[in-house]
Amino acid sequence: MTAPYDIFLSFTWADTVEVTALQDALEKAGLRVFRDKDIHRFEGITERLDAALAESKVLLAYYSRRFPTRYACQWELTSAFLAAQRHGDPRRRVLVVNPESDGNHIAPVELEDAAYAARPKNDRERTLVVDRIAELVRAAAAPLGAVRSTAPVLPRLLRPRRFVGRYRQLWAIHSALHARELPATTPRTSAALAVVRGFAGLGKTSLAEQYAFLFRDAFPGGVRWLGLFGQDDPVGALARFHEHVRAIAADLGADVGDLPPEQVRDVVARRIEAAREPQLWIIDDVPSELQAEVLDQLVMPTSFVRTVLTTRSGNPDWPAPVVDLTGLSEDEGSVLYTEIAGSDDPGELAAVRRLVERCGGHPIVLTSVVTAYRDRRGATGFAEALGSVPETPVAALRQAVGACGPTARRILRIAAAISRAPVPPELVERVLPGEPIADAVAELARRALLTHLGGEWDVHALVRDAAGLDDDLTRKAASAVLEPAGGTGHRHQHAAALAAHDCVPAGQRTRLLRIGLDWFRGQGDVVAARAAAKRILTVDAGPADRVAAAAALVDAGDFETAVEVCRPLLDSGDAFRARLTCARALDQLGRFAEADPIWPEPPPDGENADARVFMAVAKRMRGRFREALDLLDAADPNPWARIELARLKLVFGDVKEARTITEAILREHDTPDHERHPVRLEAIGVHAEAEMSLELTEFKARDQNFDTLEAHLRSVRDELTGLLGPESPLTLVAGVRCARTSVTRGRPKRALREFAELAPLVDRVFGDRHPLHHWMSYSAAQAHAQLKQYATGAGILRSLLERQRESIGPHHPDTMMTQLDLGISLMLTGDKTAAVPLVAEAERRIGQSLGWRSELRNRAGVTRLLMNLPVLVWQLFPHLDTLFGKKSPEED
Known part of the structure; x- marks a missing residue:
């Protein structure tokens, strides 16, 4: 290995004379200088050049205005600067001689601000410059070294x-x-x-x-x-x-x-x-x-x-x-021409400079025009030919496209019809069978109208616009994308773009849009799926496609529109999915009476597990728990089915089994990547409910997982607010769950503040007969009870009980739970006469509906027994807050 260099001299060939004089002065001062004499213009960086830079103590840039236009100079200065940063102030390792009258062309800003040396006008000034450089070389203890990333290069x-x-x-x-x-x-x-x-x-x-x-x-x-x-x-x-x-x-x-x-x-x-x-x-x-x-x-x-x-x-x-970014300067345009044409003829460069001025230095115009005319270089009329080029980019490119062969033009028109994503070769091959595609692509690449991007082709948006559309090619491209074996790259993007063309038959447009809808739903992207669904609903789509669009709207919380879409399809060829989707949307709106006759029964053989989960949820919401259980299986691989089963086990008082099911799901998702997986977080919530159900008998707080659950709920609420807006049904559901968590965590004041903000929105979007409104009212009553405001809580529960009896019926467990808590609140206000019959009736009806061993029935039974105690004893009871859902006292 050779000894390290003192100086790596970086310059452009236009400055050779002055750089040679500077090099001679440096070497006379005893400094070892590396100066590359072999690399020319746009050649690549050699290993020798790379090694020499790493072995040098400083880089000296002769920074003329042409310096930053050369790739080799850019690479040398950038590599040296990044390496120098490891040694401290890079300005002590990257030195500049500026031969120009100002420093406006110098980058980075650190070098522009540095006290760079001006061009030495004589030997005395050159000696001063050399002395300063020698001082910095002596201060450098080690070579620059190399900073090389080992990551693969795209x-x-x-x-x-x-x-x-x-x-x-x-x-x-x-x-x-x-x-x-x-x-x-x-x-x-x-x-x-x-x-x-x-x-x-x-x-x-x-x-x-x-x-x-x-x-x-x-x-x-x-x-x-x-x-x-x-x-x-x-x-x-x-x-x-x-x-x-x-x-x-x-x-x-x-x-x-x-x-x-x-x-x-x-x-x-x-x-x-x-x-x-x-x-x-x-x-x-x-x-x-x-x-x-x-x-x-x-x-x-x-x-x-x-x-x-x-x-x-x-x-x-x-x-x-x-x-x-603006257009290229005349200097940069000249350098671009020299690279493409390999010529620095003054006459040709003058013509190029005039073209730069006329087109505003637009790079794509310069590249395509110069590439098209380079074979005429030196011929009479070259300057006149450049002078006839249209000034606007699209017009100039249209001229360049027109000069292409027929297959090349057809490739560009296919590119114009599909999305701006890269063009998949297999799609073009299916649209243009038997044509000389390889030759045409080579022609387009030679004319700088197409570039290779991995195994695909990239065509600039302006080139696509200049090429224009051909209806016949557009229809053929649509058919090719729809072929079963047409799994091209970016297929859903190309399908969406093709569906926007009126020349594509209506039936094909719907199928193209369905590709995008199914893709986005599979990715779990509810916002993009909703947009795709709305596009489907604007065309003459069939029942199956309209129902699929409605299901995407339900996912995104657009329940009203989903109902409007599905109602006319309830007796169509896709009746089961239409009824399922419509009934789900109505349930989410709290319109159970409308949904009841629409819910399909039973699910057809082969219907996916999601449908059975949806139907089980609907039956649970109506208090038909045993029917819901019949739809589910503990061995179901679908985790959502098992989570719903765990909920039902809790309803029937089988807390141990509910915990077993949720713990198994949590083990399945016990990886760092699944920390916020929806299944895991939902399982945490159900598992927490099972833990809470033990408190009535054990009277101790179980805080495990609650912090994770609450943080998730609030994060989801914020994400939905940003994606769907503050009044989206999904956003409001998330907001109410967050506020209810505050009650569970023993923060009643915070909960009431949150409920106060949510109440007008929930009332406007859902109405006061919706289960979400019920849960908000119930939790608000719990919060007041935690604050010992029993009369206020009783008033809220009395109004809620009337609404629940009208909407979900007097025998629904939610109604009975409200009635039970109303009895407790009345007891604490001293109205034992009104409280006792409410609690007794609630206990009886809960036992009949859920069984006498259910957790809610046990709670009702304990409460009924406590009714035999005087009111004063009730008010002194140390664990009374557990009856109102308070998990552990925390700061508000």
Whole structure:
């Protein structure tokens, strides 16, 4: 191995003369200088160059205006700066000689602010510069070394691309992502987030790719690329983000199964946090109209992920620094031409500069036009040909597309018909059988109208727009996506885009939309599924598709619309699913009398387990517990069926069996990735109810799992508020459950404050006959009882009892529980005469309905026996609060 170099000299070939004089002066001073004499223009970085930089103590950049336009110079300076940061102040290891009159072209900002050396005008000034450099070399105790990430490099970052200049923007991104680590002169930001903003075709994606490639060593955890195609379908952008995150979870080895999207995101964040290696996430093509609160969902909740967003215009409310892109400068356009055409002929460069001025330096126009005309380089009329190019991007690209062969043009028109996601080759092959596709793709790539992205093809949105549509090709593409063997990449996205074309037959449009609906429901994304469902309902869909859409609406809490959709279909060919979905929605609205004649009986053979669970829940809500039990089996692999079975076991007083069932489910989900799995959390809730049921006899608090459960409930409420709004039925249900938890935890004042906020919304959305309103009233009465406000609680329970007798009937266990608590409250107000018959009747009816060994009947029996005691003794009874659901006293 050779001895380390003192100086790595970085420069452009345009500055050779002055750099040679500087090198001679450095070597005369006894400094060992590495200067590469072999690499030219856009050649790659050699191992020799990489090793020499790592072995050098400092990097000296001769930073002319052309310096940042060269890839080799960008790589050398960036690598040296990242390595120098490990040794302290990078400005003592990365040195600059600036031959220009100002420093506006210098990046990063740390070097711009540094006291760089001006171009030496004579030997005396050159000696002063050399002396200063020698002083810094002597102060450097060791070579720069190398900072190399071992993470695999994304294939898209390795593909050839025409990228020139924009070094200041690259460093602006890096500074924004690492603001907290930079000197005090750099503005701080609240998150490791940067937004790259610019019009279509200005090179936002290319800039993000170049940043990810050039700065990859700053991210040992690797780079992730998440394409949202937000301009194509803004509503689906968040859904596509969650798709990417689910794929990342699988790549990390996480068991996310049927976890909903928000929880998959949390699992991935915890995995990254545990690895403690910074990652870079590029989220490409974010819709500009995305609200700030939705944008928050794109930022991973961990400090180990730095995020770059690209967007066309952006939202001013986004809390992130913005890097704006404009067109290429004349210098950058000239460098791009030289790279493509391999020429630096002054006449040709002058023509290119005029084109840059006319088209505003639009990179995609320059790339496609220069590529198309490069074979005419040197021929008479080259300058005139460039002068005739249209100024607007679409017009210029339309001219370039028109020059392509027929198969190439058809490929672009297929790309225009499908989504902005990459084009799957197998789809094109099915639409264009027997055509010379490989030759056409090679032609498009040569003309810079298509790039290879792994095994797929990427066609820019402007190129697709310029190509236009062909109705016949669009219909053929729709048929190809619908083929049973048509499992192409991004299939649901392409299906949704094709369904938007009027030329596609109505029947096919419905089937295309159904692909997306089924995909999103399978992913547990209720918001995206609701959007897909509403699209299906706007076309002439058949009964099965309309019922599937209604089921998605029920998942999202849009119960009224689901009922409207299903009512006309109750006697259709899909009658069972229509009745099941309609009855479920009516039950959720508390309209049990309407739902009763609609509920299907019995479920057909082969109907999935979900249907049996839905029907068991309906029967439990009506107090028909034994019928509900008959629908369930303890050996059912469906965990939701077993959770419902555990609930029923509690109703019948079989606490031990309920605990056994829920503990088995908890063991099945006892992994870090399932910490917030819906099944696990629901099992925790039922298990907690079983624990609470022992308190009446054991009089001791069991706090195990309650903190986890309450934190989950409040997190779910907040997530639903953000996704569906504060008045969504699902949001209100979650809110009431949170408030009821406050009662259980012995925080009555907090509970009453929460109930007061929820009451107007619940009343407006559900009405006072809905079970949710019943539970809110019942829990509010419990809270007042915990505060010794027995008369107030009795008034609430008396009104509730009347409503329950009218809506769910006098023999329903919920009605009996209200009656029992009303009797207790009246006893504590001193009205024993009214209390005793209420408790006695409640005990009798509960025993008849649930059995004489049920937990609620036992509670009623204990209460009836206590009725024989004087009122004064009741008021002194030490464990009275347990009768009102108070688990343990806590601070409000």
